[in-house]
Amino acid sequence: MTQRSSARERILRAAILALSSHGYAGTTARSIAALGGFAPGVIYYHFADLDEVFTATAAYTSELREERYRAALAGVTKAVPLIRALRTLYAEDLESGHIEAVQELVAAARPGSPLAAAMAAQTRQWELLAEEILARLLRGKPLGRLVNVPTAARAAVAYYLGMQTLTHIDGDASRPEAAFAQAARLAAAFDKLPALRRRPRPSRRS
Amino acid sequence: MTQRSSARERILRAAILALSSHGYAGTTARSIAALGGFAPGVIYYHFADLDEVFTATAAYTSELREERYRAALAGVTKAVPLIRALRTLYAEDLESGHIEAVQELVAAARPGSPLAAAMAAQTRQWELLAEEILARLLRGKPLGRLVNVPTAARAAVAYYLGMQTLTHIDGDASRPEAAFAQAARLAAAFDKLPALRRRPRPSRRS
Amino acid sequence: MTQRSSARERILRAAILALSSHGYAGTTARSIAALGGFAPGVIYYHFADLDEVFTATAAYTSELREERYRAALAGVTKAVPLIRALRTLYAEDLESGHIEAVQELVAAARPGSPLAAAMAAQTRQWELLAEEILARLLRGKPLGRLVNVPTAARAAVAYYLGMQTLTHIDGDASRPEAAFAQAARLAAAFDKLPALRRRPRPSRRS
Amino acid sequence: MTQRSSARERILRAAILALSSHGYAGTTARSIAALGGFAPGVIYYHFADLDEVFTATAAYTSELREERYRAALAGVTKAVPLIRALRTLYAEDLESGHIEAVQELVAAARPGSPLAAAMAAQTRQWELLAEEILARLLRGKPLGRLVNVPTAARAAVAYYLGMQTLTHIDGDASRPEAAFAQAARLAAAFDKLPALRRRPRPSRRS
DNA sequence: AATGAATGAGTCTTCATTCAT
DNA sequence: TATGAATGAAGACTCATTCAT
Numbered sequence: 057m058t059q060r061s062s063a064r065e066r067i068l069r070a071a072i073l074a075l076s077s078h079g080y081a082g083t084t085a086r087s088i089a090a091l092g093g094f095a096p097g098v099i100y101y102h103f104a105d106l107d108e109v110f111t112a113t114a115a116y117t118s119e120l121r122e123e124r125y126r127a128a129l130a131g132v133t134k135a136v137p138l139i140r141a142l143r144t145l146y147a148e149d150l151e152s153g154h155i156e157a158v159q160e161l162v163a164a165a166r167p168g169s170p171l172a173a174a175m176a177a178q179t180r181q182w183e184l185l186a187e188e189i190l191a192r193l194l195r196g197k198p199l200g201r202l203v204n205v206p207t208a209a210r211a212a213v214a215y216y217l218g219m220q221t222l223t224h225i226d227g228d229a230s231r232p233e234a235a236f237a238q239a240a241r242l243a244a245a246f247d248k249l250p251a252l253r254r255r256p257r258p259s260r261r262s
Numbered sequence: 263m264t265q266r267s268s269a270r271e272r273i274l275r276a277a278i279l280a281l282s283s284h285g286y287a288g289t290t291a292r293s294i295a296a297l298g299g300f301a302p303g304v305i306y307y308h309f310a311d312l313d314e315v316f317t318a319t320a321a322y323t324s325e326l327r328e329e330r331y332r333a334a335l336a337g338v339t340k341a342v343p344l345i346r347a348l349r350t351l352y353a354e355d356l357e358s359g360h361i362e363a364v365q366e367l368v369a370a371a372r373p374g375s376p377l378a379a380a381m382a383a384q385t386r387q388w389e390l391l392a393e394e395i396l397a398r399l400l401r402g403k404p405l406g407r408l409v410n411v412p413t414a415a416r417a418a419v420a421y422y423l424g425m426q427t428l429t430h431i432d433g434d435a436s437r438p439e440a441a442f443a444q445a446a447r448l449a450a451a452f453d454k455l456p457a458l459r460r461r462p463r464p465s466r467r468s
Numbered sequence: 469m470t471q472r473s474s475a476r477e478r479i480l481r482a483a484i485l486a487l488s489s490h491g492y493a494g495t496t497a498r499s500i501a502a503l504g505g506f507a508p509g510v511i512y513y514h515f516a517d518l519d520e521v522f523t524a525t526a527a528y529t530s531e532l533r534e535e536r537y538r539a540a541l542a543g544v545t546k547a548v549p550l551i552r553a554l555r556t557l558y559a560e561d562l563e564s565g566h567i568e569a570v571q572e573l574v575a576a577a578r579p580g581s582p583l584a585a586a587m588a589a590q591t592r593q594w595e596l597l598a599e600e601i602l603a604r605l606l607r608g609k610p611l612g613r614l615v616n617v618p619t620a621a622r623a624a625v626a627y628y629l630g631m632q633t634l635t636h637i638d639g640d641a642s643r644p645e646a647a648f649a650q651a652a653r654l655a656a657a658f659d660k661l662p663a664l665r666r667r668p669r670p671s672r673r674s
Numbered sequence: 675m676t677q678r679s680s681a682r683e684r685i686l687r688a689a690i691l692a693l694s695s696h697g698y699a700g701t702t703a704r705s706i707a708a709l710g711g712f713a714p715g716v717i718y719y720h721f722a723d724l725d726e727v728f729t730a731t732a733a734y735t736s737e738l739r740e741e742r743y744r745a746a747l748a749g750v751t752k753a754v755p756l757i758r759a760l761r762t763l764y765a766e767d768l769e770s771g772h773i774e775a776v777q778e779l780v781a782a783a784r785p786g787s788p789l790a791a792a793m794a795a796q797t798r799q800w801e802l803l804a805e806e807i808l809a810r811l812l813r814g815k816p817l818g819r820l821v822n823v824p825t826a827a828r829a830a831v832a833y834y835l836g837m838q839t840l841t842h843i844d845g846d847a848s849r850p851e852a853a854f855a856q857a858a859r860l861a862a863a864f865d866k867l868p869a870l871r872r873r874p875r876p877s878r879r880s
Numbered sequence: 881a882a883t884g885a886a887t888g889a890g891t892c893t894t895c896a897t898t899c900a901t
Numbered sequence: 902t903a904t905g906a907a908t909g910a911a912g913a914c915t916c917a918t919t920c921a922t
Contacts, residue, residue, distance in 0.1 A: 063902085079372050081287070084895060095904045100897065163369025165431050166285050176432035202451055207444045210428065210437060215417060218424025222416065225371050226382035231416060238413045245408055269885075290912060301887050306914060308885090475881085491784050493699070496916060507883045512918065514881095575781025577843045578697050588844035614863055619856045622840065622849060627829060630836025634828065637783050638794035643828060650825045657820055681906075703892060713908050718893060720906090883922080891915080898908080 064102050064112075066092055071113045076153035080164040111174040114161050117154045118178040124148070125185060133192050135243035143236045159220050179213055186212045196251040270308050270318075272298055277319045282359035286370035289316075317380035320367050323360045324384040330354070331391060339398050341449035349442045365426050385419060392418045402457040476514050476524075478504055483525040488565030492576040523586040526573050529566045530590040536560070537597060545604050547655035555648045571632050591625055598624045608663040682720050682730075684710055689731045694771035698782035701728075729792040732779050735772045736796040742766070743803060751810050753861035761854045777838050797831055804830045814869040 070092025074083040077091075085106060089096040103109045128145055132138045149155040162179075165172035186209035194200035223232055276298025280289040283297075291312060295302040309315045334351055338344045355361035368385070371378035392415035400406035429438055482504025486495040489503075497518060501508040515521045540557055544550045561567040574591075577584035598621035606612035635644055688710030692701040695709075703724060707714040721727045746763055750756045767773040780797075783790035804827035812818035841850055 081370070081372075085897080086895075096896090097898085097904055097906095098902080101902065106896070162427055162431060164287070166288075167430055167433050172431045172433075179428060179431065202447055204440070204444050207437075207440050211421060211425070211441060211444075214424030214428050215421045216424065217427050218420030218422065219417070221368055221423050221427065222385060222420050224373055225368060225378045225385065227373050227378075231413075234410070234413050235417060238410050238417075241408055291914080292912075302913090303887055303889095303915085304885080307887095312913070493782070493784075497918080498916075508917090509883055509885095509919085510881080518917070574839055574843060576699070578700075579842055579845050584843045584845075591840060591843065614859055616852070616856050619849075619852045623833060623837070623853060623856075626836030626840050627833040628836065629839050630832030630834065631829070633780055633835050633839065634797060634832050636785055637780060637790045637797065639785050639790075643825075646822070646825050647829060650822050650829075653820055702890085704890090714892090715894085715908055715910095716906080724892070883920105885920090885922105887917105887919080889916095892913090894912080895910090896908105899904105899906090901904080901906105 063098070065116075066094065067099055067102055067109065068113050068116045070094075071109055072117055072153055072157040075113070075160045076156035080160040083160070107170060110161060110164075110171050113157065114171070114174045114178055117157055118181065121149065121154055122181060122185065129185075129189055132189065135193060135246045136240065138189065138193065139236065139239045139243045142239075146232065146236070155220055156224075159217075159224055162217065163221075179217075182213050183209045186210075193246075197246075197249055199246075199249070269304070271322075272300070273305055273308055273315065274319050274322045276300075277315055278323055278359055278363040281319070281366045282362035286366040289366070313376060316367060316370075316377050319363065320377070320380045320384050323363055324387065327355065327360055328387060328391065335391075335395055338395065339401075341399060341452040342446065344395065344399065345442065345445045345449045348445075352438065352442070361426055362430070365423075365430055368423065369427070385423075388419050388422075389415045392416075399452075403452075403455055405452075405455070475510070477528075478506065479511055479514055479521065480525050480528045482506075483521055484529055484565055484569040487525070487572045488568035492572040495572070519582060522573060522576075522583050525569065526583070526586045526590055529569055530593065533561065533566055534593060534597065541597075541601060544601065547605060547658045548652065550601065550605065551648065551651045551655045554651075558644065558648070567632055568636070571629075571636055574629065575633075591629075594625050595621045598622075605658075609658075609661055611658075611661070681716070683734075684712070685717055685720055685727065686731050686734045688712075689727050690735055690771055690775040693731070693778045694774035698778040701778070725788060728779060728782075728789050731775065732789070732792045732796055735775055736799065739767065739772055740799060740803065747803075747807060750807065751813075753811060753864040754858065756807065756811065757854065757857045757861045760857075764850065764854070773838055774842070777835075777842055780835065781839075797835075800831050800834075801827045804828075811864075815864075815867055817864075817867070 067088065070088045071083065073091045074088045078087055085096045085099050088099060088109070099106070099109060103112065125145055128141050129138070132141060146155075158178075161171065162175050165175045183206070187205050190203075190205050190209050190212070194203060194205065219232060219235060223229065273294065276294045277289065279297045280294045284293055289312075291302040291305050294305060294315070305312070305315060309318065331351055334347050335344065338347060352361075364384075367377065368381050371381045389412070393411050396409075396411050396415050396418070400409060400411065425438060425441060429435065479500065482500045483495065485503045486500045490499055497508040497511050500511060500521070511518070511521060515524065537557055540553050541550070544553060558567075570590075573583065574587050577587045595618070599617050602615075602617050602621050602624070606615060606617065631644060631647060635641065685706065688706045689701065691709045692706045696705055701724075703714040703717050706717060706727070717724070717727060721730065743763055746759050747756070750759060764773075776796075779789065780793050783793045801824070805823050808821075808823050808827050808830070812821060812823065837850060837853060841847065
C-alpha cells in the first residue's frame with residue numbers, strides 16, 4: 057500500500073468509527089478528523105466531499121466483511137454449520153463496528169442518491185453471496201422446488217438488515233441470540249429432511 | 263377541541279409527508295411547515311421541539327396503520343388469505359407514505375434516544391400483532407413445535423422492515439412483489455400441511 | 469379598586485414574580501402570564517407592550533416599598549435605630565422579591581431608554597428619602613460640615629444597589645448581614661459623637 | 675500562537691465594545707462580529723458559545739484593569755493621593771468602555787450561572803485589592819479599631835458598582851465627579867486624623 | 881375583557897467547505 | 902501533503918405581538 061492509500065484508509069477507518077459511535081448525523085468532517093487524529097482539511101484532500109467519503113466507506117467495509125464471510129462460509133453445505141458460522145460472523149460484525157456503520161449508511165441513503173446506489177450495489181453483492189449458499193443448501197431438497205433462490209436470498213439479506221435495525225432501536229442484544237437459537241433448531245430439522253429422490257413412491261422401497 | 267386536535271394533526275400529517283418525500287435529514291421545521299402550509303413557529307406552539315414531533319408522528323402513523331391491519335387481519339387463520347391481505351395492506355402503506363415515514367424514523371433513531379424508545383415501543387406493538395397471527399396460524403400444525411412464536415414474530419417484523427429498507431435504497435418495486443408471490447406459494451404449501459391430531463395412538467400404529 | 473386596576477395589578481405582581489424568579493431575560497409575556505394565571509394576550513389589553521409593563525412595574529414596586537420605608541423611618545433621628553430599621557426593611561425586601569425585581573430592572577435599563585428614565589425617577593425618590601434621613605442624622609454633628617447631604621444620599625443609594633448586585637452574583641447572604649453588623653458598630657460610635665457647639669473650647673466652661 | 679491569541683483577543687475586544695455600546699441584550703454573535711469585522715462563525719471556532727465569550731470577556735477586562743489599578747495604587751498610603759488616583763483611573767475606565775462592559779456583565783449574570791461565578795470571582799479580586807489598600811490606609815488610625823477591613827472593602831466595591839449603575843441609568847456624569855469631590859474632602863480630613871501611636875514624642879507636649 | 885392560536889423576525893449554533901500557509 | 906482558521910448558509914428554537922373569536 058502506498059502512502060496515499062494508507063491516508064485514505066485512515067480516513068475510512070475513522071469514518072467507520074464515527075458512524076458506529078456518533079451515527080450518521082454525528083459523522084461530520086470534524087468528528088471524523090477528531091477520531092482519526094488528523095485535521096478536517098485532510099479529508100478534502102483525498103475526497104471531493106463527505107458524500108464521497110460515505111460511498112467509499114460503504115465499499116470499504118463491505119469488501120472487508122464479504123471477504124471474511126466468503127472465507128468462513130466457503131465449504132459449508134449444511135444448515136447447522138451455516139448457522140453456527142453466521143453466529144460467529146455476526147459477533148465479529150458487532151464488535152468491529154462495521155454492522156453499525158452499515159446500518160447508519162443504509163439508513164441515511166436517500167433513494168436515488170449516489171450513496172443509495174453504492175449501498176444498493178453492496179447489498180446486491182450480499183444477495184449474490186446468499187444465493188450461492190442457499191443454492192448449495194437447497195440442492196436436492198424438496199423445499200428447493202418451492203423456493204425461488206434469488207428471492208429467498210434477498211429475503212435473507214432483508215431479514216439480517218431488519219434484525220440489526222430492531223436491535224439498533226431497542227438495544228436488546230438478547231434478541232439476535234434468541235434468533236440464532238431458533239435458527240439452529242430449524243437448521244437441525246432442515247438437515248434431517250430427506251434428500252429428493254427420482255421415484256415418487258419411496259413407500260414401495262421400504 | 264376540534265381545532266386543537268386538527269392543528270396537531272395537520273402538523274403530524276405534514277411531518278409524514280416531509281419524511282416520506284425528503285427523508286429524515288430533510289425534514290426540517292421549515293420543510294414541514296412548507297408542506298403543511300403554515301408558519302414554522304406553529305410547530306413550536308404545539309410541540310416542544312422537533313423530537314417531540316417525530317415521536318408523535320411515530321405514534322400517530324403506527325396507530326393509524328395498526329388499526330387498519332387489525333381490522334383487515336381479524337378473522338384470518340390461514341396462510342393464503344393472510345398473504346393476500348398483507349399484499350393489499352403493503353400497497354396501502356406504500357401509497358400513503360406511512361411506510362417511508364416509519365422507515366426514516368426507525369433509521370434515524372439513535373440508540374438510547376427518546377425517538378428510539380418511541381420506535382421500540384411501536385415495533386413492539388407490531389411484534390405483538392404478529393405473534394397473535396402467527397399463533398393462530400401455527401395452531402395445530404406440526405411446525406408449531408419447532409417455532410418459538412415471539413421469536414418468529416420478531417423475525418417477521420424484522421424482515422418487513424428490512425425489505426422496506428432494501429426497496430428504499432434500490433427503488434426496485436418488483437422485489438416486494440416477487441417476495442409476495444414467493445410467500446403465496448409457501449403459504450399454499452403451508453395450508454396443505456396436515457393438522458396435528460389429538461390421538462397419539464393411531465399415528466404410532468401406522 | 470375597580471376591576472381594571474385589579475387586572476393591572478395582577479399583571480404587575482406577576483411581573484415582579486417573574487423578574488425575581490426568572491430574571492429580566494426570562495421575563496417574557498408568556499412567563500408573566502403563566503405565573504399570573506392568565507393568557508399572554510391579557511397583557512396587551514392593559515399595556516401597550518412589555519416595556520410599558522416594566523416601567524409600570526418599576527413604579528409599582530417602588531411606591532409600595534417607599535411607603536413602607538417612610539412609615540418605618542418616620543421618627544428616626546439616631547443612627548442606631550436607623551440601622552436596626554433598615555435591617556428589618558432589607559429582610560422584607562429580600563423575602564418579597566421586590567429587591568430582585570428592582571435589581572433586574574435597573575440592570576436591564578439601557579441608558580436613554582424609557583425604562584432607564586423610569587428607574588432614574590425611582591432612584592431619585594430614594595435619594596430624596598435618604599437625604600431627609602441623613603439631614604436629620606447629621607444635624608448638629610461636626611461631620612455635617614464635611615458632608616454634602618445630596619451627594620452622601622446618592623452614595624447611600626449607590627451602596628445599597630451595589631450590595632444587592634454583589635449578593636446577586638455570589639449569593640452570599642452572610643455579606644449583607646456582616647455589613648449591617650459593621651454598620652451597627654459605626655452607628656453606635658456615631659451616636660456617641662458630641663453634638664456641635666458654638667464654642668470650640670467647652671473645657672473653658674467647665 | 676500570536677495568531678491564535680490575537681484572534682481570541684479580537685473577539686474579546688469586540689465583545690467589550692458591543693457590551694458597552696449595545697448592552698448585554700444587544701450583544702449578539704452578530705453584533706460582536708459586526709463590530710469586530712469578522713464572520714459570526716469565527717466566534718464559535720474560538721469559543722464554545724456566547725456564555726464562554728462573556729466569561730472570558732469578564733476575565734480579560736478585569737485582568738487588564740486590575741493590572742492598571744495595582745500599578746497606579748502601588749505606593750499609595752494616604753487617602754488624598756488615593757482619591758486622586760482613583761479619579762484618574764475611573765476616567766480611564768469610563769473612556770475605555772471597560773466600566774460599561776463590566777456593568778452589563780454583572781447585571782446580566784443570573785445567580786448560579788457560570789457567568790455569575792466568573793463575575794463573583796472577579797469582584798472577589800477587586801475586594802482583595804480594596805482590602806490591601808484599606809489596610810494600608812487604616813494602619814495606625816483610630817478608625818481602624820471600628821472597621822472590619824474585609825467588610826469595608828466589600829462595601830467599597832459595592833459602592834463603586836452601584837455608582838456605575840446609577841450613572842448608567844440617569845446618565846448624569848456630574849454625579850461621580852461630585853462624589854469624587856466629596857471623597858477628596860473626607861480624605862483630607864482623614865489624613866489629618868492623628869495616628870494611633872502612644873509615643874509620638876510625648877515629651878514635647880509636657 | 882379575555883383567550884390562545886398564529887406569525888415572522890431574530891437568535892444561537894453547527895458545519896461543509898475553502899484557502900492561505 | 903497537511904493544517905487549522907475562516908466563511909456563509911442553513912437549522913432549531915424563542916418570543917413579542919396580533920387577531921379572530
